[in-house]
Amino acid sequence: xxxxxxxxxxxxxxxxxxxxxxxxxxxxxxxxxxxxxxxxxxxxxxxxxxxxxxxxxxxxxxxxxxxxxxxxxxxxxxxxxxxxxxxxxxxxxxxxxxxxxxxxxxxxxxxxxxxxxxxxxxxxxxxxxxxxxxxxxxxxxxxxxxxxxxxxxxxxxxxxxxxxxxxxxxxxxxxxxxxxxxxxxxxxxxxxxxxxxxxxxxxxxxxxxxxxxxxxxxxxxxxxxxxxxxxxxxxxxxxxxxxxxxxxxxxxxxxxxxxxxxxxxxxxxxxxxxxxxxxxxxxxxxxxxxxxxxxxxxxxxxxxxxxxxxxxxxxxxxxxxxxxxxxxxxxx
Numbered sequence: 001x002x003x004x005x006x007x008x009x010x011x012x013x014x015x016x017x018x019x020x021x022x023x024x025x026x027x028x029x030x031x032x033x034x035x036x037x038x039x040x041x042x043x044x045x046x047x048x049x050x051x052x053x054x055x056x057x058x059x060x061x062x063x064x065x066x067x068x069x070x071x072x073x074x075x076x077x078x079x080x081x082x083x084x085x086x087x088x089x090x091x092x093x094x095x096x097x098x099x100x101x102x103x104x105x106x107x108x109x110x111x112x113x114x115x116x117x118x119x120x121x122x123x124x125x126x127x128x129x130x131x132x133x134x135x136x137x138x139x140x141x142x143x144x145x146x147x148x149x150x151x152x153x154x155x156x157x158x159x160x161x162x163x164x165x166x167x168x169x170x171x172x173x174x175x176x177x178x179x180x181x182x183x184x185x186x187x188x189x190x191x192x193x194x195x196x197x198x199x200x201x202x203x204x205x206x207x208x209x210x211x212x213x214x215x216x217x218x219x220x221x222x223x224x225x226x227x228x229x230x231x232x233x234x235x236x237x238x239x240x241x242x243x244x245x246x247x248x249x250x251x252x253x254x255x256x257x258x259x260x261x262x263x264x265x266x267x268x269x270x271x272x273x274x275x276x277x278x279x280x281x282x283x284x285x286x287x288x289x290x291x292x293x294x295x296x297x298x299x300x301x302x303x304x305x306x307x308x309x310x311x312x313x314x315x316x317x318x319x320x321x322x323x324x325x326x327x328x329x330x331x332x
Contacts, residue, residue: 001016001017001018001019001122001123001124002014002015002016002017002122002123002309002310003015003016003017003059003118003121003122003123004059004060004061004121004122004309004310004312004313005057005058005059006043006044006054006057006058006059006060007057008047009044009045009046009047009054010044010045010313011313012044012312012313012316014309014310017122019123019124020124020125020126021070021072021126022070022071022072022075022126023072023126024072024073024074025072025073025074025075025128025129026071026072026075026126026127026128026129027068027070027071027072027075027079027084027126027127027128027129027132028068028069028070028071028072028124028125028126029064029066029067029068029069029084029086029124029125029126029127029132030066030067030068030069030123030124030332031064031065031066031120031122031123031124031125031331031332032065032066032067032083032141032144032145032330032331032332033064033065033066033141033142033144033145033328033329033330033331034061034063034064034065034119034120034121034145034328034329034331035063035064035142035145035146035148035149035326035327035328035329036061036063036315036316036318036319036326036327036328036329037062037063037148037149038174038256038319039062039113039114039256040060040061040062040113040119040316041316041317041319043058043060043113043115044060044313044316044317045316049256050256050259052114052115053115054115055115055116056115056116058113058115058116058118058119059113059118059119059120059121059122060113060119060121060312060316061112061113061119061120061121061122061329062088062111062112062113062114062119062120062148063088063120063145063146063148063149064085064086064088064112064119064120064125064145064148065083065084065085065086065135065141065142065144065145065147066083066084066086066125066141066331066332067081067082067083067084068080068081068082068084068132069081069124071129072126072129075129079129079132082132082134083134083135083136083137083139083141083144084132084133084134084135084144085132085133085135085139085144085145085147085148085285085288085289086112086120086125086127086131086132086133086145086148087127087131087132087133087148087151087285088111088112088113088119088120088127088131088148089103089104089109089110089111089112089131089280090109090110090111090117090127090128090131091103091104091106091108091109092106092107092108092109095107095108101282101283102282103282104279104280104281104282105279105282111280112125120331121309121312121329121331122309122331123309123331123332133147133285133286133289135147135289135292135293136293138293139289139292139293140299140300141330142299142300142303142328143292143299143300145328146299146302146303146326146328147285147288147289147292147299149175149176149179150179150183150284150288150291150292150297150299151280151281151284151285151288152176152179152254152278152280152281153176153179153180153182153183154183154281154284154287154288155278155280155281155282155284156176156180156183156229156231156252156254156278157180157183157184157187157229159250159252159276159278160184160226160227160228160229160250160252161226161227161250162183162184162187162188162189162226162227163187163188163189164187164188164190165188165189165190166184166187166188166189166190166191166226166227167189167190167191167192167193167223167224167225167226167227168184168189168191168192168193168225168226168227168228168229169193169194169195169220169223169225169227169228169229169241169244169245170184170192170193170194170195170205170210170228170229170230170231171194171195171196171216171228171229171230171231171232171234171237171238171240171241171255172195172196172230172231172232172233172234172237172255173194173195173196173198173201173202173204173205173213173231174201174231174232174325175302175325175326176231176254176255177194177196177205177229177231177232178201178204178205178208178302178325179208179297179302180229180231180254181194181205181208181209181210182208182209182296182297182298183291183297184209185208185209186291186296186297189209190211191211191212191225192209192210192211192212193210193211193212193213193214193220193223193225194208194210194212194213194214195213195214195215195216195218195220195237195241196213196215196216196232197215197216200322200323201325202214202215204325207301208298216234216236216237216240217240220240220241220243220244221243221244223244224244224245224246225244225245225246225249226245226246226249226250227245227249227250227251227252228241228242228244228245228249228250228251228252229251229252229254230251230252230253230254230255231254231255232255232257233255233256233257233258234255234257235257235258235261235262237255238251238253238261238263239261239262239263239264242263242264242267242268242273242275243264243267245271245273246271247271247272247273248271248272248273248274249271249273249274250273250274250275250276251273251274251275251276252276252277252278253275253276253277253278254277254278263275302325302326303325303326303327303328304323304324304325304326304327305318305321305324305326305327305328306327306328306329306330307327307328307329307330308329308330308331309329309330309331312329315327315328315329
């Protein structure tokens with residue numbers, strides 16, 4: 001099979017590799033579409049994301065969809081032919097985190113496209129059968145792949161406790177921020193304020209459900225949001241956003257920025273804010289697929305660039321093209 005392999009920062013080579021065999025409990029998936037994530041571009045350019053360092057050739061890509069073409073022992077053969085959205089995680093079933101349901105926090109996690117685990121920029125992958133989620137034919141291959149970033153947005157909105165009548169502030173109108181706005185709208189939020197420095201992305205935020213858009217530096221102190229979700233990773237956005245949250249409100253940090261930042265601790269104490277983070281997701285795929293099938297979430301509309309597998313390097317740099325929002329690699 002073909003595999004797009006990161007062999008050095010900024011250098012991708014297409015290699016021929018054996019098709020993997022599904023282990024017991026696994027399925028073999030022929031990959032059809034893979035979304036490009038910001039972490040992929042960071043690995044491509046810098047060879048690392050935080051503490052995760054690329055020390056050997058690596059296949060990137062974790063936002064993936066495809067069709068099951070083989071099954072391992074213990075998996076019903078009737079699954080062959082199913083179109084699936086891949087939840088790109090392999091937690092240790094015996095870890096304390098997995099046993100209590102927080103499997104995404106498993107310390108022994110093997111996650112697609114995260115060193116040293118190969119990802120989905122290739123023709124075939126294997127994954128645990130329970131992590132290959134069937135999708136109906138009404139869901140496109142691209143949308144099936146983008147259930148992964150949608151799951152990040154779902155995890156954020158759940159942690160923010162957004163429900164009918166909520167007021168929410170979202171900073172950052174990239175793919176995660178736009179999806180977070182869509183999920184907040186689907187959950188009944190009545191006021192959705194999205195902040196981003198880019199005018200084109202602010203326009204997209206309105207189409208994604210934002211009731212108000214603004215720029216960084218605008219005065220938000222009178223907003224009194226029930227929840228603030230940062231999808232930018234910018235320290236200035238985090239600090240400013242906290243000031244817009246009502247007493248006893250919730251702050252959810254999703255964007256990946258600096259390893260540490262200075263926070264307004266007196267404000268957090270005096271308003272008794274709940275501050276938490278999001279690291280991946282758990283138990284989100286059924287909701288992600290259902291929201292997509294019913295049209296409550298538009299994943300296809302996010303895609304602004306497409307590349308074949310042989311041009312993965314270009315796909316990984318497409319975020320530098322003005323106006324581009326989401327890039328998808330079409331594998332087969």
